[in-house]
Every structure is written in C-alpha cells, then in structure tokens.
Amino acid sequence: MGKYLDRAHELRAITNPHYNCTQAVLVPFAERFGLSEETAFNIGVNFGGGMKSGTVCGVITGGLMVLGLAGFDQPSDAKSFIAKIREKHDGMMMCADLLRANAERGGIKKEHCDKMVYEAVEILETLLGEEGQ
Numbered sequence: 001m002g003k004y005l006d007r008a009h010e011l012r013a014i015t016n017p018h019y020n021c022t023q024a025v026l027v028p029f030a031e032r033f034g035l036s037e038e039t040a041f042n043i044g045v046n047f048g049g050g051m052k053s054g055t056v057c058g059v060i061t062g063g064l065m066v067l068g069l070a071g072f073d074q075p076s077d078a079k080s081f082i083a084k085i086r087e088k089h090d091g092m093m094m095c096a097d098l099l100r101a102n103a104e105r106g107g108i109k110k111e112h113c114d115k116m117v118y119e120a121v122e123i124l125e126t127l128l129g130e131e132g133q
Contacts, residue, residue: 002125004028005118012114017041020048024117025062029124033069050095057095059120060085066124084123085116 001009007028011019019027023044030040046052047061063081072078082093092098102112 002122004125005121008117008121012117020044021058021113021117021120022047022062022065023058025059025120025124026065028121029066029069033066035069054096054099055094057085057093057098057116059116060093063120063124067127070128072127081123081127085120088119089116 005028008024011024011027019041023041026044027037027040030037035043043065044058044062048058050056050058051061060082063085064078067073067077067081086093089098090101092101098116099109099112102109
C-alpha cells in the first residue's frame with residue numbers, strides 16, 4: 001500500500017467526524033498540494049453521497065479534485081480517471097446507481113464505499129507516480 005492509500009484507510013475508519021468518499025480521497029493528498037487536512041475536509045464536505053443527492057459518486061469528484069491540484073487539467077485526464085472507475089463498476093458513476101447495485105448483490109454500504117475510495121486512491125497513486133507532478 002502507498003502512503004496515500006494507508007491514509008485513506010485511516011480516514012475511513014474514523015467515525016466522528018465521518019469522512020465521506022470525496023473527503024477520504026482528497027484529504028490524503030492535501031499536504032502534497034499545500035492544503036491543510038481541515039481545508040481539504042471542508043472542500044469535500046458537500047460532495048459525499050453523490051453531491052448529497054445521489055448524483056456523481058464522491059470518489060470521482062474527489063479524484064478529479066486531486067488531479068486538478070496535480071495539474072491534470074485536460075478533458076482526457078478526467079475522462080481517463082472516470083473510465084478507470086466505471087470499468088470496475090459496470091459502467092456506473094452515479095452514487096445512487098452504485099449503491100442500488102451493491103444492495104441488490106447483498107453488499108454492505110460502508111464496505112462498498114470503502115472499496116471504491118481505495119480503488120480511486122490507488123488509481124491516483126498510479127497516475128501521480130512516486131515522484132508526483
């Protein structure tokens with residue numbers, strides 16, 4: 001595991017305060033880009049639960065924030081990251097759809113969301129590389 005993935009695991013284990021999916025993807029990278037963890041937590045607060053409305057999954061919004069901080073600003077960068085998430089989840093990227101599919105398989109919500117956070121952070125670690133941008 002990389003250090004960012006280790007930190008994501010730590011954050012998802014905290015229950016108070018709860019780190020939503022966006023925060024759990026963004027916060028581990030905060031220091032790398034000159035943000036405090038508190039600032040990153042606050043930036044991501046309204047993006048969990050699919051922007052609190054079941055829309056785009058928080059791991060995607062958090063991942064795109066990290067890519068933006070790293071200087072990845074081309075449409076192809078965003079599309080590539082999103083495609084990597086979607087390919088692992090039957091093409092889905094909407095929180096409500098992902099949670100519904102998980103529930104239909106008998107999955108537990110927290111475990112599902114944790115797994116998605118870890119997948120996103122691993123993808124970001126690979127894209128950013130050891131030395132980063």
